[in-house]
Amino acid sequence: MTSETITSVFSEAIASAIPESSLTVSQWAATYRFLSAERSARPGRWRNELAPYLVEIMDTVGKPGIREIILVASAQVGKTECCNNILGFFMHADPSPIIFVAETEDKAEAWSKESLAPMIRDTPVLANLVGDARSRDSNNTIGGKSFPGGHLAIAHATSPATLSSRPRRVVILDERDAFKTTSEGDPAKLAEKRATTFEDAVIVKVSTPRDRLELEPGAPPDARRFTAIELEYENSDQRKYFVPCPHCGVYQSLAWARVKWDSEETAGDAYYVCESGCVIEHEHKTEMLARGEWRAAKPFTGRAGFFINEIYSPFVSWGAMALNFLEAKKNQATLKVFVNTSLGEGWESITQQASTEDLEGRREEYEAEVPDGVLVIVAGADVQGDRIETEIVGIGLDGETWSLDYQVLVGDPSQRQVWEDLKHLWTTPFTRADGSEVCVMAAAVDSGGHHTQEVYRFCRENAGRRWYSVKGANTPGKPIISKPSLQGRPPVRLFTVGTETAKDTIAANLLVEEPGPGYCHFPVARGDDYFKQLRSERPVTRYTRGVGVRKWEKIKPSARNEALDNRVYAMAACAILNPNWRKLHEAMVKKSRQAGYGAEEELQQPGRKPAANTPPPQSFVGRGRGPNSFTNGWR
Ligand SMILES: [Zn+2]
Structure with missing residues (x-):
């Protein structure tokens, strides 16, 4: 008998001697x-x-x-x-x-x-x-x-x-x-x-927690919001896993705010800063977990509650989490996934919205038809009984957008003329400051309203131009774009648009007050009615038998909302196009250098925050403790 066999026979004998x-x-x-x-x-x-x-x-x-x-x-x-x-x-x-x-x-x-x-x-x-x-x-x-x-x-x-x-x-x-x-x-x-x-x-x-919904009517306005599982935990003895710092020995539960990195380039080497200030590297995690213990925050009353998240995971390093976070924070939909599935926390969708007056006040003179920050041009179209409305949107790094054009094309969509007008508009090039010309690179047309067959025909004829038929679905949490189905004969691809996710992202971007990631630029020419339509809906949580569902609804049932829908479809077109932003950005920088047009800085808008690849100032270089180190706050 090998020693391994002996051990296994022995452990089975012990197991059989103990009642299961x-x-x-x-x-x-x-x-x-x-x-x-x-x-x-x-x-x-x-x-x-x-x-x-x-x-x-x-x-x-x-x-x-x-x-x-x-x-x-x-x-x-x-x-x-x-x-x-x-x-x-x-x-x-x-x-x-x-x-x-x-x-x-x-x-x-x-x-x-x-x-x-x-x-x-x-x-x-x-x-x-x-x-x-x-x-x-x-x-x-x-x-x-x-x-x-x-x-x-x-x-x-x-x-x-x-x-x-x-x-x-x-x-x-x-x-x-x-x-x-x-x-x-x-x-x-x-x-x-x-x-x-x-x-x-x-x-x-x-x-894994999902959405923290708004409270039922009658709840105090300052009451905390929980998801269903978070509420169960709140009513338990609330245990957290405490682990000892390998340097000072202080037991603590781990928090995302204490995962730090010195600059975006070195985020893959993120480390943990102990409550006493010690710097803990990922290699210590196994030993810390082994010596950890659960501690309850409340007395036990029959319900044992446990909270654990990826910061503790032996399978994921803090550096990998930091890299995921930097990618996720670029838009609301991916940030929500990070907060839910990595941090194990519920997500509170924004409830406040930018005011119409504030948006109107942001209108600006562009330096060219297409400002230099624009990397991709997309369009959305909403088909009504007597007209087609369309917005053409320029999109830059990290979701920054420029409204380039908005048109109401009057005409019966069962006739060809209005479609020809739309085609003409989308194939007419825009000019950049350096004189180069760019056209709409992808577009999405709503087929869920009027004239579905005409939409299919138009998109079938222009499939090579990346003009797609889309249909909205207001299922909460549905991604902006799902796998397409084939519709009509000959078949045309139809994409489903997660309108709730798109509207959450648009609403969050409209709240961004300074040019940079997520900011929405509008030209001086954009009329007041456009901004009213962008703000025509709000998220509402409705309760049935104690369970809430949150959906975007029109504030006034009669209000027009085509501008908001078009922005949703333009975002969908961009999601289908799915470009490599970093590569596009590098190509733009190279192009402007070759044209002797200036250095990278000139691609940035004035007053913009430093680009992600700017080296950190000297004060950030030493392993950060306290206010100097990069913060990873996500709200
Ligand atoms: Zn310590």
């Missing part, structure tokens, strides 16, 4: 759980040492007096495998009726096939319990798994029917913040009801 139900979840995982190759960079036996903060979360399950476990978590911290270990434990060591609830049917199916099935396949004690899926055994399906002493039902929040099954001792709600209210109310509450008959029920609620 006296194991904790983390002990069960260390003894029995195997990670699958397609799910993990480190397949093989589960090791609690890899993400030590998960141990207490898992071991809180099944402790006397604990009915609910709430886990607020970012991505990349191991929360899916943590839930899988809890499941495996209740299938094997303490067999129970279990319900696992995913946000949608698709997510439930994907989890069952891609996460649960590999765990069962590669963890021998589970494979022995659950019949082979290939044998057409009805006890092992995508929607459920039977095992001696229990059954696992795989449900989803969009179907009240799947949530109202038999009583369940263990209820696991995955991505709770993505649950939407149904005809029967909050799906989380429906699922929790399954456990009411069990004295020793275990309810596990896990989520």
Whole structure:
């Protein structure tokens, strides 16, 4: 016998001598759980040492007096495998009726096939319990798994029917913040009801936070906003993971504001500044995590709450987070993703808006038809019953925009003439200060309103010019552009535009008060009516059975909003075009140098903040402590 075989025989003998139900979840995982190759960079036996903060979360399950476990978590911290270990434990060591609830049917199916099935396949004690899926055994399906002493039902929040099954001792709600209210109310509450008959029920609620909605009418105006999972955590004992500084030994919970970098070029080497000022490098993280401990902020009352985010992740360095942040902060949609999935925090969409008067006051004289900051020219068009309206927008680095033209082309869109006028407008070049000419590089035409077939025909005939048919969808959180479908005959590509995300980004950009990233420039020629239309909508949160949904709505139902819609479509065209901004910028700099037109500085607008690639002043160079180091505040 090799020594390895002896060890394994020995550990199995010990395992068989101890009743399984006296194991904790983390002990069960260390003894029995195997990670699958397609799910993990480190397949093989589960090791609690890899993400030590998960141990207490898992071991809180099944402790006397604990009915609910709430886990607020970012991505990349191991929360899916943590839930899988809890499941495996209740299938094997303490067999129970279990319900696992995913946000949608698709997510439930994907989890069952891609996460649960590999765990069962590669963890021998589970494979022995659950019949082979290939044998057409009805006890092992995508929607459920039977095992001696229990059954696992795989449900989803969009179907009240799947949530109202038999009583369940263990209820696991995955991505709770993505649950939407149904005809029967909050799906989380429906699922929790399954456990009411069990004295020793275990309810596990896990989520990456999403939107912090506005409060219900009647709430005090200064009340804090929470997402559903954040509110659950607020009503728990609020545990955070405290780790010791490797230099001074002070225990502290980690905060994003303390992740620092000296300049954008060196953000990949970001470091952590301890509460006492020590500089901690990424290499210390493993040791800090191993010596960490959970500390509660509030007394325990039956609900254990845990918060953990990517700053603690053994799989992501602080430098990688800093680089992700610098990329994400360029627009509201990507910044929201960073705040939700990296920081594990809820997102508060802006509620205040720039005033119409303020926007009107920003009108400026451009130095040329196309100012030098413009790298790409796009257009959006909104088709009405008796006219087509279009805006042509110049876009520069980091979402800075210049409105170049706005036209109302009068004519019946069922006739060709108005389309010819639009084509003429979009193919007429603009002039830059150096005399060079540029045309619209991509455009999006709304096909969701009037004259859908004419829109398809126009875009089909001009597909080579990158003029696309689009259709708005006001689903919250939908990205600005989704994969296109084919419509009509011969087929033409139709892109769906996430109008909520686009309008959030536009509203945030309109609030930027100084030229630079996100700022919107308007020419002196733009009329007052244009600004009224840009400001014709606002986000409103409406509550049904206690669950809120936030949508953009017209402030006055009769108000015209074509200017806002056109800006949305122009943004969509730019998203489809998806240019490499850095390369375009470099090409522009080179071009102006060759023309003897000046150095890079001349591409910047007056009063602009230093470009991202400006070397940091000397005072920033020493490893920063205190006010001199670059801040990463995101609001
Ligand atoms: Zn320290």
